Amino acid sequence: MKIVAIEEIAGAYLFEPVPHVDERGFFSRTFDAEAVRRVGIDPGSFVQDSLSRSAKGVVRGMHLRAGRGEAKLVRCSYGRVFDVVVDLRADSPTYLGQVHTELSDTTQATLYIPAGCAHGFQALTEPADVAYRIDRTHDPSEDVAIVYDDPELAIPWPLPPRLLSERDRAAPSLARISGGAP
Structure with a gap:
């Protein structure tokens, strides 16, 4: 398994x-405990696997967790997605850095997203399935969302966004979130 450090997001x-x-x-092989261990990630820390299926054009995000955050391994198991990560860790050397990556069933590449980073994606195919391996049990009281079209983030979504959840449509801007971070 090849491991590529993401320069725009420290620890990704x-x-x-x-x-x-x-x-x-x-x-x-889509998960290799020894490979993640080599970059300092505890493979035993992941406690939940989840899967989403999205129609073409759907945007999910930008989401993160308050408190101690939530680290994730994200992979597109079917179709293709435009994946976005934004570093919202105020003490990070890559604070407000972004990475835009296409994840697909062809490559089966997995993106590690450190805690404190916002994550979202747009489905580029009909459908697109995204698998998540998460290091914390979900607690809805810690959910944080930032509006997908925040002008400060200026994410270049490749398709016109469609079928947004009520949560994503009503999400506040980054500027409205206390100090720019959760």
């Missing part, structure tokens, strides 16, 4: 599997 990594391809298709 892209894990690129090396699939075995033959006439039947492919076989690919």
Whole structure:
């Protein structure tokens, strides 16, 4: 498994599997405890796996957790997504840094998102499935959302956004969130 440090977000990594391809298709390791351990991530810290399915054009995000945050491993298991991470850790050397990555079922690459970073994506295909491995049990009282079209973030969504959740439509701007971070 190839590990690529994401320069725009301190502590973020892209894990690129090396699939075995033959006439039947492919076989690919999508999680490797030793690979994540090599970059200082405790593979045993992940407590929840989740899956979302989105129609083409759907934007989910920008989401993060208050308190001690939430680290995630994110992979597009079917289709393609335009994935966005924004560093909202005020003490980070990459504070307000962004990374835009296409994740797809073709590469099966996994993006590690450190706690304190906002995450969102837009489905580029009909449908797109995104698998999450999360290091904390979900507590709705800690959910934080930033409006997807925040002018300060100026995220270049590739398609016209559609079918937004009520939570995402009503989310405040980054400026309205205390100190610019949760």
